[in-house]
Amino acid sequence: MRKEQLTKVLNYLDKLKAKGGAYKDYSTSIELLSSRLLDYYTPDIYNKYKNITEEEYEELDNLFKDAIEKSDAFLAEDNSDNAEVLTIKKRISKQIRTDFLSDYYLDFKKVDVKSGKPFYEEMDKNKNKSIGDISSSKIYNDGLFLKDDLTVGDGNDSITGTFIYETNYDPDKEIDALIKEFGVKFPEYKSYFQSLKDPLKLNELASITNEEMINNKGDLNYFFDKNLENLSQMDNFEQRKHNLEFLNANAQFILKLRPILKNVNDYSLELDIKKGTNLDRRNVAFTNVAKLLDSEGVVANARSVAIEKNAEDKTEYQAGTFIEKTEGITIKELDAIDEIRGIKIEDWDTVEAKRSLANLQVIDYICGNINRNRDNIKLVFDPVTKKLKNVVGINNEKSFAKEKTKEAEASDLEKIKVIDAEMAKNILAFEEHEFKSSLLCQGLSEPEVQASWKRVQNLQGLIKNPKVLDDKDNAKEKLDNEKLLVLSDKDWEKLSLNDLAKGKENIFKTAVDAQKSITSEATVDNDILTKYHVVKQSYNDMLLKGNSLYSEAKKYEPFMNTSKRYSNVLKGLEDYYNAPSLEAKDAKLEKLNELVDAYNNEKIRDGVIDLNGNVSKKLKGSELDRINMMGKITNFTKAAVIMRKELNEVKALKENDEKKVDEINATFRRGKYENYAKLYKDDDGKVFVNANILNREKENVTNLANTKKQIDNLENDEFLSKNALKKHQLESAKNYLESSIETYKKQLKIDYVHGVIPKEYYDYKMDKYEKGIFEPLKDEEMFAAGDPNSDMFKNEFQEQIKEEVDLDKLDISMLSDEPEKELENEIKNNQEENDNSNEKENELDNSFELNSNFEDSKDSIEQ
Helix, strand or coil: CCHHHHHHHHHHHHHCCCCHHHHHHHHHHHHHHHHHHHHHHCCCCCCCCCCCHHHHHHHHHHHHHHHHHHHHHHCCCCCCHHHHHHHHHHHHHHHHHHHHHHHHHHHHHHHHHHHCCHHHHHHHHCCEEEEECEEEEEEECCEEEEEEEEEECCCHEEEEEEECCCCCCCCHHHHHHHHHHHHHHHHHHHHHHHHHCCHHHHHHHHHCCCHHHHHCCCHHHHHHHHHHHHHHHHHCCHCCCCHHHHHHHHHHHHHHHHHHHHHHHHHCCCCCCCCCCCCCCHHHHHHHHHHCCCEEEEEEEEEEEEEEECCEEEEEEEEEEECCCCCCCCCCCCCCCCHHHHHCCHCCCCCCHHHHHHHHHHHHHHCCCCCHHHHHEEEEECCCCCCEEEEEEEECCCCCCCCCCCHHHHHHHCCCCCEEEEHHHHHHCCCHHHHHHHHHHCCCCHHHHHHHHHHHHHHHHHCCEEECCCCCHHHHHHHCCCCCCEEHHHHCCCCCCCHCCCCCCHHHHHHHHHHHHHCCCCCCCHHHHHHHHHHHHHHHHHHHHHHHHHHHHHHHHHHHCHHHHHHHHHHHHHHHHHCHHHHHHHHHHHHHHHEEEEEHHHHHHCEEEEECCCCCCCCCCHHHHHHHHHHHHHHHHHHHHHHHHHHHHHHHHHHHHHHHHHHHHHHHEEEEEEEECCCCCCCCEEEEEEEHHHHHHHHHHHHHHHHHHHHHHHHHHCCCCHHHHHHHHHHHHHHHHHHHHHHHHHHHHHHHHHHHHHHHHHHHHHHHHHHCCCHHHHHHHHHEEEECCCCCCHHHHHHCCCCCCCCHHHHCCCHHHHHHHHHHHHHHHHHHHCCCCCHHHHHHHCCCCCCCCCEEEHHHHCC
16 A cells, blocks of 8 residues: 555656756655655565665655655745645645655654564554454443444453544534434424524523523523524524423523533634544544653553454444553542542652653643643552552543634743653754654644644743752742743652642642542532433423323314224323322323324324324314324323433432432541531530531521522512413422422431531521521521530540430431441440440540641641
């Protein structure tokens, strides 16, 4: 294949040389290189191929460099007034520079001269090869990417990683799929969603980022009225904008639209990527830069490959990018109970970790990465010392932004306050032609490559007059006052992770924030809660819609006996209508759907309707009315079933997240907050309660008081009976008040069972919630926000613990069995301790010894 390619290059150059002038000078250099390479790809009379000597290799290296320099010079000439030259240059840039020079030169630099193998074999071994022998595969979608988890090979030779299918960037495809999905889920609004293809309208919809607005349909309605006037031109918008179901449909659509547009905007706006670009190969370009800097260990290794697929005795290949699985774990991948959650910031503060963070930050800067955060950094801890020894950057495709404004470029450069001495040497040693070749061969555009090279030059300019630390230097002062510090091994020890995290947002601050996040109390993902709330509300509204269908279908009851299947559907719809609650309607939905399917299958069999529900025969009168009515019932049941499936999926996500959060917090609280559960009192007799929890409860009670006030105002509104929107707001406020009280009560129970709050506080607050009394000021009379001072009460606490924990009075049915068992074991242990007073004193001294470093404990709580 390469021999044919070299021949094509030479033929093209012959035509170019005929033009004379600058074309001839440029093509002569390329021709010399191509001819020499062709020698190694052409067998002799004995069908043997040439090896290459070290002298020949050096000579070829110089030919490559000269050809690349001549190519750059030719392409850099200003020919804006000559359309013919510009056309030729465009072709040269693609066919000569990218597909030939850059591609060949990268493989040439990997050749082992001493291998004893023919030169062409050494070159081709580095070409993209197919991946065969796939032992496991699981295809899934991830944003704009189709991915495949693969294990390649067998035994010791196997490699595990992720294959990203060749990505021809097409944001419209994702949006079209979403519009189609909602046309099925809400068939009556199908034309409305189809009218949303206008990018301006989509961006306006996606701008509704306030979660409360999405949850509160009244606010969403107001937003439509005031800010989306251009939407009124879309399909029947004006007539529907006060329709609750229509607002629910829009809320759901917005929730699914936002992440798609976020990806689209990341690529099309921040990176300025055009449609049709292969995004997956940016991972390979990112890896190439890391390799040139001898820093492969801090990025996920990616390479372009083709998966071998066998179908119908025919071998096919799927192009894409294979990213090897790396060491370490991300914050998102942590189990609820993981030893990493207990690793202190001091154990993150190692020379190796700081150096790898600094190196990753430099590579991110050079590659114009717009997406480095704690979720795409893998943490590698030493299995013995439990200290952080390395970080690895993953998901590197959002890279190679074109040149930003001078102010933005300067700001990005200012974030790099430190650089490792070896990294600085490698950057200064960069050769332009080698650097650009490593990117151009992955399909990056000339402006993207040039912008990246300019960032290299920015760093080189900063490094040329480096500030190194002397033994007498104050490292912290130098960090504050110098633009850049070049650090040797011993210098990294002079600056802590917290020192490096100060100032502008940088990767060290990302690491410190990550450590804080996993050693603090967890909360359920707010995006999951919002989606659950919206989908549940939409599903409930959908269930209620079935009632009106029954009333409409009753009109055709006189004709029900003419169709047994129809009479069954009507009976099923009547049962559904009479179901006393939403839960009961949900239970009836499946049966109703089965009856609808039976009716439609019969009509399809008889040729009355086609597979899409369209009428195939000429009907009139009651038969046509019945078919049309069944179309409405079918649309309702199908859409409701789809929505229920989505609700179950998001409900499972919410429950899993809640379970994980509870497990995390149970471990965290028992380990860090056990002293706050003691019945300590201050000099005024107030019970000590952890300040964080007391403040949280004050906010909760204030929230409930405000909601109750809103309900009172609405109930006393003289126009309530005439205003559908106000009725809905009243119902929503009541539901919110009820659900919030239950949530806060559950929160208190979990705190109590996990030993975070004393029994007096738990009883007091639960009583207030049960009675609907929300008066935060009265709490201050009985409870003090603070921490237990020393261990003055530890002896009496041991006697009180049996009274404090009374399982008979505590309803923990919604909690897992683990906390209950732990409490029972704790009570049993305490009773055994009471039987032996000597052992009791010793156990107390050990069990309730306060943390000697109280400020650290306090900081952890505030976090």
